[in-house]
Amino acid sequence: MRAEFIGIGSELLTSLKPETNSIYISQRLEEVGIKLAFKTICGDHEEDIINALKTARSRVQLIIITGGLGPTDDDLTRQAVSKFLGKELIFKEEIVERIAGRYRMRGKEMPEINIRQGFVIDGSEIIPNPVGTAPGMWIEESGTYFAILPGPPSEMIPMFDSFILPKLREISPFYISKCVLKVAGLTESEVDSLISEISRRARSTNISVLASPGIIEIHIISRSKKSIEDSHSIMEEVKNKIKEVLGENVFSEGENLEEVVGKLLRERGETLSVAESCTGGLLSSKITDVPGSSDYFQRGFIVYSNLAKIESLGIPKDLIEKEGAVSQPVAKLMAKKVREISRTTYGIGITGIAGPGGGTPDKPVGTVHIAISWEGGEEHTKNYFFGTREQIRTQSAIKALDMLRRHILKEMKK
Amino acid sequence: MRAEFIGIGSELLTSLKPETNSIYISQRLEEVGIKLAFKTICGDHEEDIINALKTARSRVQLIIITGGLGPTDDDLTRQAVSKFLGKELIFKEEIVERIAGRYRMRGKEMPEINIRQGFVIDGSEIIPNPVGTAPGMWIEESGTYFAILPGPPSEMIPMFDSFILPKLREISPFYISKCVLKVAGLTESEVDSLISEISRRARSTNISVLASPGIIEIHIISRSKKSIEDSHSIMEEVKNKIKEVLGENVFSEGENLEEVVGKLLRERGETLSVAESCTGGLLSSKITDVPGSSDYFQRGFIVYSNLAKIESLGIPKDLIEKEGAVSQPVAKLMAKKVREISRTTYGIGITGIAGPGGGTPDKPVGTVHIAISWEGGEEHTKNYFFGTREQIRTQSAIKALDMLRRHILKEMKK
Numbered sequence: 001m002r003a004e005f006i007g008i009g010s011e012l013l014t015s016l017k018p019e020t021n022s023i024y025i026s027q028r029l030e031e032v033g034i035k036l037a038f039k040t041i042c043g044d045h046e047e048d049i050i051n052a053l054k055t056a057r058s059r060v061q062l063i064i065i066t067g068g069l070g071p072t073d074d075d076l077t078r079q080a081v082s083k084f085l086g087k088e089l090i091f092k093e094e095i096v097e098r099i100a101g102r103y104r105m106r107g108k109e110m111p112e113i114n115i116r117q118g119f120v121i122d123g124s125e126i127i128p129n130p131v132g133t134a135p136g137m138w139i140e141e142s143g144t145y146f147a148i149l150p151g152p153p154s155e156m157i158p159m160f161d162s163f164i165l166p167k168l169r170e171i172s173p174f175y176i177s178k179c180v181l182k183v184a185g186l187t188e189s190e191v192d193s194l195i196s197e198i199s200r201r202a203r204s205t206n207i208s209v210l211a212s213p214g215i216i217e218i219h220i221i222s223r224s225k226k227s228i229e230d231s232h233s234i235m236e237e238v239k240n241k242i243k244e245v246l247g248e249n250v251f252s253e254g255e256n257l258e259e260v261v262g263k264l265l266r267e268r269g270e271t272l273s274v275a276e277s278c279t280g281g282l283l284s285s286k287i288t289d290v291p292g293s294s295d296y297f298q299r300g301f302i303v304y305s306n307l308a309k310i311e312s313l314g315i316p317k318d319l320i321e322k323e324g325a326v327s328q329p330v331a332k333l334m335a336k337k338v339r340e341i342s343r344t345t346y347g348i349g350i351t352g353i354a355g356p357g358g359g360t361p362d363k364p365v366g367t368v369h370i371a372i373s374w375e376g377g378e379e380h381t382k383n384y385f386f387g388t389r390e391q392i393r394t395q396s397a398i399k400a401l402d403m404l405r406r407h408i409l410k411e412m413k414k
Numbered sequence: 415m416r417a418e419f420i421g422i423g424s425e426l427l428t429s430l431k432p433e434t435n436s437i438y439i440s441q442r443l444e445e446v447g448i449k450l451a452f453k454t455i456c457g458d459h460e461e462d463i464i465n466a467l468k469t470a471r472s473r474v475q476l477i478i479i480t481g482g483l484g485p486t487d488d489d490l491t492r493q494a495v496s497k498f499l500g501k502e503l504i505f506k507e508e509i510v511e512r513i514a515g516r517y518r519m520r521g522k523e524m525p526e527i528n529i530r531q532g533f534v535i536d537g538s539e540i541i542p543n544p545v546g547t548a549p550g551m552w553i554e555e556s557g558t559y560f561a562i563l564p565g566p567p568s569e570m571i572p573m574f575d576s577f578i579l580p581k582l583r584e585i586s587p588f589y590i591s592k593c594v595l596k597v598a599g600l601t602e603s604e605v606d607s608l609i610s611e612i613s614r615r616a617r618s619t620n621i622s623v624l625a626s627p628g629i630i631e632i633h634i635i636s637r638s639k640k641s642i643e644d645s646h647s648i649m650e651e652v653k654n655k656i657k658e659v660l661g662e663n664v665f666s667e668g669e670n671l672e673e674v675v676g677k678l679l680r681e682r683g684e685t686l687s688v689a690e691s692c693t694g695g696l697l698s699s700k701i702t703d704v705p706g707s708s709d710y711f712q713r714g715f716i717v718y719s720n721l722a723k724i725e726s727l728g729i730p731k732d733l734i735e736k737e738g739a740v741s742q743p744v745a746k747l748m749a750k751k752v753r754e755i756s757r758t759t760y761g762i763g764i765t766g767i768a769g770p771g772g773g774t775p776d777k778p779v780g781t782v783h784i785a786i787s788w789e790g791g792e793e794h795t796k797n798y799f800f801g802t803r804e805q806i807r808t809q810s811a812i813k814a815l816d817m818l819r820r821h822i823l824k825e826m827k828k
Contacts, residue, residue, distance in 0.1 A: 018432070036427045039455040210430050280702025298721070311755075393703075
């Protein structure tokens with residue numbers, strides 16, 4: 001079965017508000033084995049909406065419409081679909097009662113304008129809206145299915161999940177299992193070439209590789225006509241083959257790197273402090289993005305200037321003058337000093353050139369030294385990252401987290 | 415004139431790769447006064463592409479197509495448009511010569527597969543591709559204009575700007591001027607109600623308000639049939655009225671808040687250091703996102719734990735025990751101590767509860783104390799921010815920057 005998404009709203013045709021509902025819906029459709037074949041976006045014009053509906057009915061069997069169900073003059077989806085299908089709009093007292101009740105609960109009276117939202121298309125099933133005022137509708141009409149949902153994602157998503165998804169599972173005879181593997185320490189083309197043979201041979205499975213600075217995601221989707229257990233076992237087989245090939249480069253099946261590192265630290269009762277120069281707080285910010293990170297993150301020093309490195313961490317001025325602030329010895333000492341000052345299990349030090357200025361032939365933009373220190377040991381990498389200032393900073397923070405992750409895994413094997 | 419965007423590529427119908435070309439193009443069309451009426455996304459299937467072209471021709475006069483011009487079997491745009499228009503594909507030796515030349519420059523031989531990219535639709539104008547291999551095409555056919563461009567934004571954008579835009583300026587008789595005002599310290603509905611009268615009365619001008627955590631953007635687009643000077647003066651009039659009403663809440667006409675604050679500091683030869691608790695490095699990371707921020711940003715302390723506050727900044731243990739780590743006196747002392755330790759003009763201290771855990775009836779999640787300290791003075795705000803952990807942290811960092819901005823403006827008036 002093929003589906004079309006129709007997003008209604010003039011704002012979706014400007015640069016101000018990118019349309020996102022279709023992204024959520026495409027993912028959900030994938031899960032039930034329905035192919036999204038077209039997306040159409042049109043403005044708040046009755047004629048354009050009817051035109052889009054006509055086109056969609058001529059080419060797919062399932063049409064999912066979002067937007068244009070509000071109470072204002074601009075909201076034309078109800079009347080456009082009703083005209084298009086040649087079905088009356090019928091007034092349902094109980095819908096308006098429910099909307100008025102929501103207003104009363106907040107001590108307010110329902111504006112008269114909301115009465116419009118009490119009209120639904122004759123013969124449709126009404127989809128309750130648990131969050132907002134506009135109900136949705138589900139219509140089957142000569143072999144075509146129409147799902148009509150409000151535009152705000154906070155309303156659309158729960159309505160889609162609770163009402164549309166079960167309908168689609170009835171209609172579509174596929175069982176789908178999927179998962180994601182997250183990878184650090186390899187480039188996209190390295191991942192591609194390592195898994196290409198598995199990809200080629202995998203039956204009933206789509207494998208896609210998605211790259212962002214420092215992180216590669218592998219999305220695996222398997223389908224079966226038999227049962228969910230069958231699609232799950234197909235997926236597991238592919239997943240395990242990929243994990244075998246990529247080894248420790250796979251850091252999770254969904255979690256962020258900062259969450260994975262946080263869990264390892266918490267499990268082992270270990271703590272962390274960081275000293276950042278070129279990343280300027282980005283690594284600390286990532287680590288503390290995780291709720292509960294105070295369990296293992298003690299403190300951070302952003303030593304952006306040389307003076308700060310000298311005063312806050314006690315890096316000798318001589319060392320900076322001799323080796324340069326962006327150097328292996330300085331990164332190592334930053335890691336060691338921050339660990340000693342904070343009395344944590346690990347210390348991380350990062351110093352580099354994020355650009356766009358500041359590069360030299362010897363130390364081009366993207367040169368970043370990263371060190372991890374622990375009682376009785378240390379590790380260091382010299383990296384050359386490509387990209388914008390932001391990309392270089394992001395890759396540096398991810399590399400530091402990944403170094404710590406790999407070190408802890410090594411410790412755990414001892 | 416109305417336009418339709420057609421994005422071609424099966425990956426654009428999955429959740430992995432949101433389509434972004436149309437966002438850029440919608441903005442450019444706005445500038446020349448052409449209305450984007452529809453967007454259609456379809457996969458790499460010849461039949462679907464032809465279907466989308468048919469639909470588009472029936473409802474608009476300008477069709478902009480991106481994607482599907484690569485050299486592989488999946489790239490079907492050339493042949494689909496050729497079939498749809500009933501025009502032959504013609505081989506152009508010089509295109510292949512150019513592509514082969516690009517390969518030679520890198521010491522490589524052109525793969526045979528690229529020969530396909532030498533075929534163009536009979537009667538089309540060829541649009542050179544300065545970045546990649548696939549040329550674009552421009553076709554006028556019985557009153558409809560077709561622009562065909564490659565999918566990668568890095569190729570599409572320069573080709574659109576250098577070739578399509580001048581064509582559109584010929585076709586469309588409008589002159590457009592636009593600008594953006596960035597606002598901090600007001601909510602979206604406050605901005606809406608303050609400018610609603612100006613918005614209602616503005617002639618030939620669209621005003622849209624766009625909200626993100628802590629920042630409101632006002633986009634102003636004015637058009638004129640006379641001249642660019644005329645549209646510019648219409649826009650300036652509206653802009654100045656809005657600036658008058660919103661006063662110092664407007665912080666820039668495009669720059670980020672961290673850039674604005676950075677410029678003020680640099681101009682005045684002043685410096686900054688920060689002590690962050692709940693924002694965990696986000697404020698420092700924002701400040702150092704700006705290239706050259708080392709001119710005024712000295713250092714940061716991420717004092718996530720109480721111990722870190724006590725040891726790194728010298729906040730008395732008693733004070734934390736008596737007032738709580740999230741309190742006015744602690745925020746103020748953090749700001750003062752970090753300024754003294756770093757010997758900077760200003761110190762900022764932030765302490766709060768970013769959630770989702772850690773809230774109490776007294777200090778609910780979203781309670782954030784922010785203080786700025788300078789020689790002989792200080793300022794403090796107690797804030798209650800709404801939203802997710804990320805939104806609360808972002809609003810805290812923005813509020814801190816905005817407090818500093820307003821303080822400096824006050825100083826400058828003295």
